[in-house]
Amino acid sequence: MSDGCAAPDQDAALPASVDIEKETVLTGTVVNDEGELVQGAYVRLLDGSGEFTAEVVTGENGQFRFFAAPGEWTLRALSRFGDATGEVKAEQGLNETKLAVSR
Amino acid sequence: MAREDVLVTADWAEENLDTPGVVFVEVDEDTSAYDTGHIKGAVKIDWKDDLQDPIRRDFVNQEQFSALLSERGIANDDTVVLYGGNNNWFAAYAYWYFKLYGHQDVKLLDGGRKKWELDARDVTTEAPKREATTYVAQPLDWDLRAKRDEVEAAIGAKNLIDVRSPDEYAGRLLAPAHLPQEQSQRAGHVPTALSVPWSKAANEDGTFKSNDELREIYVDEAGLDEDKATIAYCRIGERSSHTWFALRELLGYEDVKNYDGSWTEYGSLVGVPIALGDEPGEK
Numbered sequence: 047m048s049d050g051c052a053a054p055d056q057d058a059a060l061p062a063s064v065d066i067e068k069e070t071v072l073t074g075t076v077v078n079d080e081g082e083l084v085q086g087a088y089v090r091l092l093d094g095s096g097e098f099t100a101e102v103v104t105g106e107n108g109q110f111r112f113f114a115a116p117g118e119w120t121l122r123a124l125s126r127f128g129d130a131t132g133e134v135k136a137e138q139g140l141n142e143t144k145l146a147v148s149r
Numbered sequence: 150m151a152r153e154d155v156l157v158t159a160d161w162a163e164e165n166l167d168t169p170g171v172v173f174v175e176v177d178e179d180t181s182a183y184d185t186g187h188i189k190g191a192v193k194i195d196w197k198d199d200l201q202d203p204i205r206r207d208f209v210n211q212e213q214f215s216a217l218l219s220e221r222g223i224a225n226d227d228t229v230v231l232y233g234g235n236n237n238w239f240a241a242y243a244y245w246y247f248k249l250y251g252h253q254d255v256k257l258l259d260g261g262r263k264k265w266e267l268d269a270r271d272v273t274t275e276a277p278k279r280e281a282t283t284y285v286a287q288p289l290d291w292d293l294r295a296k297r298d299e300v301e302a303a304i305g306a307k308n309l310i311d312v313r314s315p316d317e318y319a320g321r322l323l324a325p326a327h328l329p330q331e332q333s334q335r336a337g338h339v340p341t342a343l344s345v346p347w348s349k350a351a352n353e354d355g356t357f358k359s360n361d362e363l364r365e366i367y368v369d370e371a372g373l374d375e376d377k378a379t380i381a382y383c384r385i386g387e388r389s390s391h392t393w394f395a396l397r398e399l400l401g402y403e404d405v406k407n408y409d410g411s412w413t414e415y416g417s418l419v420g421v422p423i424a425l426g427d428e429p430g431e432k
Binding site for chain 2: 086090095100103125
């Protein structure tokens with residue numbers, strides 16, 4: 047059985063099998079009003095048409111990571127501290143975004 | 150079947166944490182979530198270690214399922230309330246197992262772990278204490294499970310619902326976007342399958358949409374033929390359990406099967422038809 051569809055550990059280093067030269071990685075952190083990293087925030091990736099693509103839960107370092115493709119994406123974070131939305135124009139390689147959640 | 154017979158609210162759950170005969174079960178892929186805090190009294194089921202056969206590519210059989218539930222202290226007449234992460238994907242997957250093996254009273258906690266956390270409701274790290282039982286599972290109900298030949302025969306004949314993301318459906322991606330994209334099988338979808346991503350059935354907080362909204366999504370927008378049988382599939386069969394739940398348990402369509410082999414099997418079969426792109430394609 048292959049790995050499940052659920053999200054891998056978001057704080058782990060990029061797996062060695064991931065070729066950053068070829069992959070388009072959207073990554074970043076979720077912070078609250080105080081600027082503190084938010085663990086346990088739900089971050090979802092929506093495609094250019096606003097369609098849900100994937101969702102992960104941030105780990106201790108408030109980090110999230112998606113493997114996507116170049117193009118326009120929306121990041122949406124939900125947490126007990128509030129919500130946030132971010133737009134990303136992703137290019138091949140690492141694309142970093144900070145999401146600040148608030149009520 | 151009424152919606153409240155199969156789906157309970159977080160409020161209901163909180164009121165019934167200590168009700169005798171009600172067992173909460175957390176089902177996750179990543180069970181470390183359970184260990185950092187779970188609903189009081191909830192027992193843990195690991196979708197892979199507990200629910201998959203360790204050798205063959207198949208899930209646990211009738212005897213293995215009986216042994217699992219006996220060991221976790223779940224009885225045949227218990228009301229089982231399932232919840233989990235990932236918008237209840239794995240809880241819905243386990244719900245499907247409970248139905249496959251004939252459990253009478255099983256429900257999903259609407260919104261699962263996510264809604265519970267976003268509401269900042271209480272969790273505990275205290276391990277539940279349950280006496281072992283002698284659980285007896287029924288023979289597997291094949292009315293709920295589709296195999297690969299049935300899926301190929303359904304092309305152009307039954308409703309096929311592909312619940313993966315639009316990019317996976319079209320063949321632009323082979324796995325959800327939070328997983329690395331290395332895979333060996335072919336991309337695309339089963340010809341004539343309608344694309345209705347599982348997420349359409351859920352609100353942002355992980356709860357299911359209303360029956361009216363669901364009917365509009367599947368019938369009015371996607372074109373599901375209500376007079377035909379339906380087979381749902383995804384990549385490995387748990388996202389499609391979520392849709393199977395929406396179609397059979399919430400909307401009440403009688404002949405709905407989950408194809409748990411899903412794209413990792415179909416996309417690796419030799420000689421079967423595959424459609425690429427955003428359109429369902431021809432038979």
